[in-house]
Amino acid sequence: MRTMFIFFGMLFTLSNAEFQVSLLKESDGVVTGRFADSLLLSLPPCALATQSVTLEYNNTDTNESKTLVNIFKVLPCRFRRDIISTIENNAQFTTSRNLGYQVTNLTTGSTYRLQYVVGAEKSNILEVSTRQVKDHNQIDSGLPARSGAMVVITVILSVSMFILLVALIVTVAHSLGGD
Numbered sequence: 001m002r003t004m005f006i007f008f009g010m011l012f013t014l015s016n017a018e019f020q021v022s023l024l025k026e027s028d029g030v031v032t033g034r035f036a037d038s039l040l041l042s043l044p045p046c047a048l049a050t051q052s053v054t055l056e057y058n059n060t061d062t063n064e065s066k067t068l069v070n071i072f073k074v075l076p077c078r079f080r081r082d083i084i085s086t087i088e089n090n091a092q093f094t095t096s097r098n099l100g101y102q103v104t105n106l107t108t109g110s111t112y113r114l115q116y117v118v119g120a121e122k123s124n125i126l127e128v129s130t131r132q133v134k135d136h137n138q139i140d141s142g143l144p145a146r147s148g149a150m151v152v153i154t155v156i157l158s159v160s161m162f163i164l165l166v167a168l169i170v171t172v173a174h175s176l177g178g179d
Contacts, residue, residue, distance in 0.1 A: 019045050021116050021123040024100045036133040038104045041114065041126070046077035048118045057114040059107060060127070072101065074118060106130050 024033035024040040033040040044053060052070040059065075075098070106112065109132035116123040 018121040019048075019116075019118075019123050021114070021126050023126065023128050029099055033100075034128065034131050036108045036131045037106050038102050039106065039112070039114070039128055039130065040100045040102050041116075042100050043098075044074050044116050044118050044123065046074060048074045048121065049076040050074065051119045053101075054117040055101070055103065055114065056117060057103065057112050060111045060113055061107070062110070068103075108133055 020042075021044070022042045024030045024042060026032075028042070030040060041055075051074050053072050053074060055068040055071055057066055057068075103112075103114065108130055111127060111129045114126045114128065
């Protein structure tokens with residue numbers, strides 16, 4: 001029953017969407033669209049050119065809603081669209097590609113529901129999660145114990161250094177005594 005509710009809810013959301021929004025992926029020219037505290041979203045279609053874009057999103061874990069008003073304007077169709085840009089340099093020319101919009105200052109490991117609003121038109125509702133990451137201060141970087149191989153290598157290097165030092169002293173003493 002729950003599965004049917006979710007299916008019909010998604011179907012209802014998609015049928016009311018006037019344009020589609022998605023998370024950027026490798027085929028869009030990025031490594032990933034999900035980070036620990038941000039997400040990369042595709043842009044509204046260029047048919048909505050010059051209109052201001054508002055982004056509404058909700059953290060489903062805390063039920064906190066935010067609205068980012070007039071975050072950018074949709075660019076005309078003749079250009080590759082805006083916001084996240086990649087630049088490729090060649091010996092003869094530089095190419096700039098605009099890929100998507102980065103939603104920043106999100107909570108690590110949280111799920112969000114995002115939707116663009118452009119004028120009177122709304123996108124589909126996209127439900128995405130940020131990546132769960134471990135706090136870098138909690139990572140144990142110490143070595144808990146030495147392995148047997150490390151002990152053997154240390155002993156061999158120490159004995160070799162001692163032998164070389166003795167040989168150097170004998171050589172210097174012998175060359176000074178011969179004069």
